[in-house]
Amino acid sequence: MASTDMQNEIKELNLSYLMLAQHMLREDRAAAMFRLGVSVEIAELIENLTPSQLLRMAGADLLLARFRFDDRVLVGLLSNHETGNGVGRLHATIIAASKPLETLA
Numbered sequence: 001m002a003s004t005d006m007q008n009e010i011k012e013l014n015l016s017y018l019m020l021a022q023h024m025l026r027e028d029r030a031a032a033m034f035r036l037g038v039s040v041e042i043a044e045l046i047e048n049l050t051p052s053q054l055l056r057m058a059g060a061d062l063l064l065a066r067f068r069f070d071d072r073v074l075v076g077l078l079s080n081h082e083t084g085n086g087v088g089r090l091h092a093t094i095i096a097a098s099k100p101l102e103t104l105a
Contacts, residue, residue, distance in 0.1 A: 012058075014057065022054070025047040026047060
């Protein structure tokens with residue numbers, strides 16, 4: 001994949017992520033903050049972005065979304081392919097909830 005193609009893919013992903021995050025926050029702020037792993041400060045910032053600000057942020061050459069599974073146990077629980085394993089997903093949710101929220105530095 002060419003560098004330009006990769007940059008376009010990143011921009012599309014960023015825009016989709018920001019639009020989804022903004023929609024989630026407007027629908028149910030508390031649930032969205034939990035699912036996104038962001039603080040009140042970040043939630044307010046994302047929620048109040050104008051369309052032009054969303055486009056400018058999405059145009060960054062870096063991914064704005066982060067993987068939240070920097071824990072081997074969490075990765076194992078989320079990647080387990082056993083059907084009907086609700087306990088594993090619940091355990092993964094508890095682990096993810098105990099991680100620190102993203103904040104502005």
